[in-house]
Amino acid sequence: MLTIKEIAERANVSRTTVSRVLNNSGYVSGEARERVMKVIEETGYVPSENAKSLRTKKTRVIGAILPKISTETSSRLVKGMDDILAKEGYQILLANSNLKPEKEIEYVRLLKSRHVDGIILSATNINSGLTGEIKRLNMPFVAVGQHIPELASVIFDDYQAARDMASLFIKKGHKRIAFIGVDEKDRAVGHCRKLGYVDAMEEHQLPIEEGWVQKGEFNMESGYHCMKAILEESKTMPTGLLAVTDRLAIGAMQYLKGQGLSVPKDMAVAGMGASELSRFITPSLTTIDFSVEDAGREAARLLLGYINGESYHEKPQVVHHRLLERESI
Structure with a gap:
């Protein structure tokens, strides 16, 4: 050569x-x-990339740890990251935690051993083991979707987004609104979105009856079974349903249709996430667009700054959201 x-x-x-x-x-x-x-x-x-790495002490590779590599949200996040990183000559090495916190810690260590220049983590929940490992390794790092105190984070306003959506139901005249969430260990999706729903109901002095609130997983089948539980366990039939993800909302809609109930005539339904499928189901799903690509771009910009010696932003960077009102409400 x-x-x-x-x-x-x-x-x-x-x-x-x-x-x-x-x-x-x-x-x-x-x-x-x-x-x-x-x-x-x-x-x-x-x-030679190896020779360049030895000279510059940089591999031009960024590690990205994702909760589920196959989801639309993950692909949108990576696209946003790549929009920025590719222009600077960086490649992305992907790792799939499969929603397991222990895998996130394992991949942080692995990516460090592979000498990546920095890590972007889309975490499911934040625990002391994870934050301790990140601080111990002392490398450029940005979290997306969850706020990690003392480290850089790009977050969505999950609380306000859920409150905005619940307020839309109320504005449309709904007073009995059910809710499908996820485990509150996931602070952003599980805790903050539920709190936004609860506070909107309390603000308008609306009750939350037993059976109206169910906890599911991140898939359509779970939404289907949660909707079934809401109808079976509720003394009073709700007229609206807010689900914390589009997949949960779509699963709930399928159960309602199977019971001969009409959306939105018998039950108004909304999700969160603005998945592509939300536009094409019938009726089209009212949802929240969290601008995931923008979050990926912002995370990449921050990380490149830290790689080049900039100081950490301890205050999280908040990405805007939009409410997309469609046929399901």
Whole structure:
């Protein structure tokens, strides 16, 4: 394989000039740059990534730990990250925690051992083991979707989004609104979204009857069974349902349809997340767009800043959301 010394000899320039052209650093005259680029094009020279890493002490690789790599939210997040990182010559190494906190800790250690330049973590919940490991490893790090005190975070306003959605139900005249959530160990989706619903109901002095609130998992089947439980356990039939994810909402809609109930005539339904499927089911699903791509871009920008020596932002960066009112309410 051609060396920098050989390129310098063929282009009749110094090795320093070749290095500056390859790394796009330092002054090089236009004529010298053209000679170097001509040799590179003619020979098909590709610089060794290992050699570059040794010189710059950077691998140009970012680790991304995702809760479920197959979900639409994860793909949108990675797309946003890649929009920024690719322009700076970075590649993304993906790890799938499969919603298991212990896997998140394992992957943080693994990515550190692979000498990635930094890590972006989309965490399911935050625990002392995870935060302790991140601080111990002392490397550029950004969390997305959950706030980690003393570390950089990009978050959504989950509380206000759920409160906005519950308020829409109330504005439309609904006074009996059921809720499907998830485990509150997931602070953002489980705790904050439930709190937004509860506070909206309390603000308007509306009751939350026994049976109206159910806890599910992150899938449609769970939404189906939670809706079944709401109808079987409630003394009073609710007229509206707020689910913390679109998948839960769509599963609930399928159960209602199977019972011969109409959405939204018999039960208004809303989800959260603005999944692609939410636009195409019948009726189309009212939902919250959390601008996940923007969160990915912001996380990537922050991480690149930390890699380049900027100080950490201890205050979390909040990404905006939009309420998309459709046919299901």
